[in-house]
Amino acid sequence: MSATETHEFQTEVNQLLKLMIHALYSNKEIFLRELISNASDALDKLRFAAVSDDSLNEGDEKLAITIGFDKEARTVTISDNGIGMTRDEVIANIGTIANSGTKKFLESMTGDQAKDSNLIGQFGVGFYSSFIVADEVTLETRKAGTSEGTRWTSKGEGEYTLEEVSKDDKGTSITLHLKEDMDEFLDRFRLKNIITTYSDHINFPIQMKKTEWDEEAKEDKELDELEQVNKATAIWTQPKSELSDEDYKNFYQTISHDFQEPAAHIHNKVEGTLEYTSLLYLPKKAPFDLYDRDRRYGLKLYVKRVFIMDDAEHLMPTYLRFVRGVIDSADLPLNVSREILQSNKVVDKIRAASVKRVLDHLGKMAKADDSDEYHNFWDEFGQVLKEGLVEDFANKDKIAKLLRFSTTHDDKVEQRIALQDYVDRMSEDQEAIYYIVADTHAAAKGSPHLEMFRKKGIEVLLLSDRIDEWLVSHLNEFEGKQLKSITSADLKEFDEEAEKELSEEDKKQREALTEKVKKALGEELVQDVKVTHRLTDSPACVVNAEGEMSAHMIRMMEQMGQEVPKQKPVLELNPDHALVKKLEAMDNDDTVKEWSLFLLEQAQLAEGHQLEEPAAFIKRMNSLLANVA
Ligand code: ADP
Numbered sequence: 001m002s003a004t005e006t007h008e009f010q011t012e013v014n015q016l017l018k019l020m021i022h023a024l025y026s027n028k029e030i031f032l033r034e035l036i037s038n039a040s041d042a043l044d045k046l047r048f049a050a051v052s053d054d055s056l057n058e059g060d061e062k063l064a065i066t067i068g069f070d071k072e073a074r075t076v077t078i079s080d081n082g083i084g085m086t087r088d089e090v091i092a093n094i095g096t097i098a099n100s101g102t103k104k105f106l107e108s109m110t111g112d113q114a115k116d117s118n119l120i121g122q123f124g125v126g127f128y129s130s131f132i133v134a135d136e137v138t139l140e141t142r143k144a145g146t147s148e149g150t151r152w153t154s155k156g157e158g159e160y161t162l163e164e165v166s167k168d169d170k171g172t173s174i175t176l177h178l179k180e181d182m183d184e185f186l187d188r189f190r191l192k193n194i195i196t197t198y199s200d201h202i203n204f205p206i207q208m209k210k211t212e213w214d215e216e217a218k219e220d221k222e223l224d225e226l227e228q229v230n231k232a233t234a235i236w237t238q239p240k241s242e243l244s245d246e247d248y249k250n251f252y253q254t255i256s257h258d259f260q261e262p263a264a265h266i267h268n269k270v271e272g273t274l275e276y277t278s279l280l281y282l283p284k285k286a287p288f289d290l291y292d293r294d295r296r297y298g299l300k301l302y303v304k305r306v307f308i309m310d311d312a313e314h315l316m317p318t319y320l321r322f323v324r325g326v327i328d329s330a331d332l333p334l335n336v337s338r339e340i341l342q343s344n345k346v347v348d349k350i351r352a353a354s355v356k357r358v359l360d361h362l363g364k365m366a367k368a369d370d371s372d373e374y375h376n377f378w379d380e381f382g383q384v385l386k387e388g389l390v391e392d393f394a395n396k397d398k399i400a401k402l403l404r405f406s407t408t409h410d411d412k413v414e415q416r417i418a419l420q421d422y423v424d425r426m427s428e429d430q431e432a433i434y435y436i437v438a439d440t441h442a443a444a445k446g447s448p449h450l451e452m453f454r455k456k457g458i459e460v461l462l463l464s465d466r467i468d469e470w471l472v473s474h475l476n477e478f479e480g481k482q483l484k485s486i487t488s489a490d491l492k493e494f495d496e497e498a499e500k501e502l503s504e505e506d507k508k509q510r511e512a513l514t515e516k517v518k519k520a521l522g523e524e525l526v527q528d529v530k531v532t533h534r535l536t537d538s539p540a541c542v543v544n545a546e547g548e549m550s551a552h553m554i555r556m557m558e559q560m561g562q563e564v565p566k567q568k569p570v571l572e573l574n575p576d577h578a579l580v581k582k583l584e585a586m587d588n589d590d591t592v593k594e595w596s597l598f599l600l601e602q603a604q605l606a607e608g609h610q611l612e613e614p615a616a617f618i619k620r621m622n623s624l625l626a627n628v629a
């Protein structure tokens with residue numbers, strides 16, 4: 001036997017432990033859920049490994065989790081006869097934090113204990129939750145198929161000790177020495193209650209010692225016999241008719257580590273050429289790391305009830321990464337690997353059917369009269385769903401129907417209008433679905449480009465999500481109607497109509513105006529100058545020439561640090577505006593230039609551009625104002 005060795009915790013672990021010990025009191029019973037979840041993982045791993053090497057069972061095939069407590073010693077013990085850990089694995093898994101998530105965890109603490117303790121599970125730092133209730137934790141473990149056992153102990157204060165021990169049973173046993181004020185957990189009823197609340201559908205029996213009334217001592221006496229506390233049935237294998245919402249909720253909370261109830265569950269048993277069961281959940285709230293590239297996501301994959309892997313991302317496309325749940329297939333081999341999943345016909349079919357179920361369910365939710373539920377879903381996951389339009393070509397139409405937008409129909413409510421609503425409201429002769437993309441909702445709805453559309457009563461989609469520019473570049477049409485940007489120069493349908501009403505005299509006058517301004521600004525600054533019919537209140541606007549990138553797109557690319565070739569805008573002037581009329585009447589070249597620049601710059605500002613020389617703009621404006629005053 002080797003002597004006891006002392007090791008220091010990684011800095012992050014220490015930070016985390018401090019949190020556990022001092023901050024996370026309100027949901028302290030989650031420690032049991034976390035330790036049971038780890039035990040269940042260890043049993044899953046053993047069962048899987050034993051498929052190819054039966055000796056790992058060590059003659060003990062009844063996999064179970066055992067919970068006990070000792071009132072005198074003030075301890076609670078959680079044991080499993082699962083895979084166990086080697087000494088090196090103990091050091092690697094308990095004492096360091098392998099994933100970068102912990103830092104983010106620490107950063108995302110809100111100070112609201114209920115919320116914060118909810119985050120523990122999501123970050124995969126479950127083991128340390130022991131220190132919410134314990135002032136000392138002892139872990140004894142022996143890896144299945146090896147002989148050396150390891151004891152790990154810690155008071156959760158900066159260091160832990162390791163020593164070699166002999167351990168008869170494979171697996172791990174964790175003993176929590178409870179803090180002074182944690183006596184409530186030295187109670188059979190309380191422990192049982194936590195187990196059935198959080199861990200009823202853990203796929204292995206969770207057992208406790210049976211008790212019997214002792215007449216002499218006038219109290220319950222523990223027997224050596226064990227009884228099973230949880231249901232331990234793989235919930236997805238049970239018929240829907242036998243499951244309550246409560247059952248579905250509990251299972252969701254077990255697999256997702258989410259404290260809320262799910263927004264919906266979708267449970268299907270498929271028999272025929274393929275045989276599998278899927279139980280999928282839509283969460284109510286987006287996880288904090290929905291956009292984190294490192295985040296593992298996906299479904300749990302089982303093969304004939306044997307757990308194969310977590311986060312099987314091939315079972316759900318990226319844009320549905322928020323879906324949680326289980327797929328249990330009867331057609332895949334037990335030794336299926338992530339690589340095989342990538343190019344497997346069975347997986348492809350299961351995935352396609354699962355995606356369809358999720359989208360159909362969302363479709364139903366969206367159609368329901370009481371659509372608060374869908375609004376909530378959209379606010380949480382709408383941005384992610386938009387990715388699907390590009391990622392999942394086969395389901396493009398279905399996804400397009402699920403999208404919700406802000407529009408000028410009612411620009412006070414954000415992202416509630418379906419494309420179908422828009423199309424239903426279109427007049428017979430409206431050619432396209434019009435949209436504008438800007439950095440913010442306020443910028444979109446305040447854009448001068450909207451003036452004509454508002455006047456004519458034509459609805460315009462107001463887009464301002466980061467992903468929207470990309471979205472419209474992939475969504476060319478909906479229900480046979482083309483999508484068209486109102487800031488593109490290509491809006492001939494309106495210009496032609498207005499042209500017709502002009503007299504020859506008007507036309508000449510306009511030509512003179514545009515020539516004058518074009519000459520004043522020069523080819524360096526603008527591609528062209530035109531008279532527009534699209535403005536009513538503003539003197540000028542800029543549009544991008546056909547085939548060129550939109551202003552919003554350019555800004556996004558610049559923000560991403562990409563070089564964007566300089567594009568010259570087309571300046572459009574509103575001939576009916578007082579400022580433009582004044583300009584028209586001027587003949588001093590210098591003044592014409594100043595005014596032209598001023599109109600160009602304000603039009604660029606209105607589009608959210610950064611001016612190259614803001615100080616020069618201010619100076620120009622001030623001198624113009626001084627002349628007025
Ligand atoms: P997570 O379960 O999210 O990985 P935890 O903090 O709960 O994070 O556990 C850390 C790691 O410690 C686990 O991934 C596992 O490798 C190991 N571990 C914890 N409990 C056990 C156990 N009962 N048996 C075997 N390994 C365990």
Ligand code: MG
Pocket residue numbers: 034037038124125126127
């Ligand atoms: Mg865990």
